């Protein structure tokens with residue numbers, strides 16, 4: 001039986017929540033090849049030792065959790081590098097500018113992967129709250145020194161001790177990643193405006209941009225049950241389309257992920273989505289390094 005409106009005219013039944021075929025192909029369980037690809041990565045230019053990824057986005061979107069999750073996957077165990085918030089709040093948990101490196105070997109001769117992540121304070125709702133968009137721009141250009149404590153009221157000034165006057169090529173950002181949660185109804189206009197001004201700067205600097213959509217588990221119960229449903233969920237696809245038009249990043253540069261949040265063991269499907277996003281981050285950043293680095 002169909003659904004009838006007041007005039008007894010039959011309405012279209014709602015579309016089924018699941019697509020027959022996944023709309024993006026991804027090789028579940030083929031993590032070894034991607035893991036190896038990432039493990040073997042070396043920046044395209046030998047004058048650049050590190051590929052730098054900058055994550056930005058609303059408070060609580062999962063920026064720190066994503067960095068932690070990449071650390072967990074690369075080190076094949078649970079770690080705790082970019083402490084994530086344990087409670088949800090509208091104030092940013094991350095307060096300082098910090099570079100997160102991932103160890104290859106532990107002990108006396110520590111070595112690190114040649115890609116690093118910069119974690120920043122979240123973009124907040126009010127005008128004088130959260131990270132100052134100008135600080136994100138300065139970070140992209142490599143002017144923000146490690147340990148700088150974000151001040152929502154004013155941006156880092158040129159004579160501040162934390163202002164890096166002459167950033168080296170690998171202190172600059174090579175790929176900008178917008179982080180959004182699939183589990184929010186709508187991103188507020190003021191947040192989008194702040195994010196758009198960051199994107200314009202990245203565009204002017206030629207820095208490649210992509211996005212990750214976190215919390216796909218919380219936003220879609222069937223995906224929570226089985227992460228392999230992520231590209232068959234109509235809801236998540238619509239959510240991605242919504243984000244794509246809100247932030248102006250094409251769908252093909254948006255990657256859904258589920259961050260490690262409560263797990264104590266690694267999971268192959270969680271790893272597949274995060275590695276897929278990570279591989280693309282590295283590739284986009286490396287394209288930029290190849291084009292722009294000094295020879």
Ligand SMILES: Nc1nc2c(ncn2[C@@H]2O[C@H](COP(=O)(O)OP(=O)(O)OP(=O)(O)O)[C@@H](O)[C@H]2O)c(=O)[nH]1
Pocket residue numbers: 058059060061062063064065066083084085086087088091092093094095120121122123214215216217218257258259260261262
């Ligand atoms: N279920 C689930 N929880 C997540 C996911 N990503 C993040 N979380 C949880 O969401 C909360 C906020 O995550 P954070 O990583 O601290 O977010 P953030 O973007 O760094 O936030 P600020 O530093 O405050 O701007 C934490 O409790 C995480 O465990 C996800 O993909 N799935």
Ligand SMILES: [Mg+2]
Pocket residue numbers: 063064065083084085093094119120
């Ligand atoms: Mg954080």
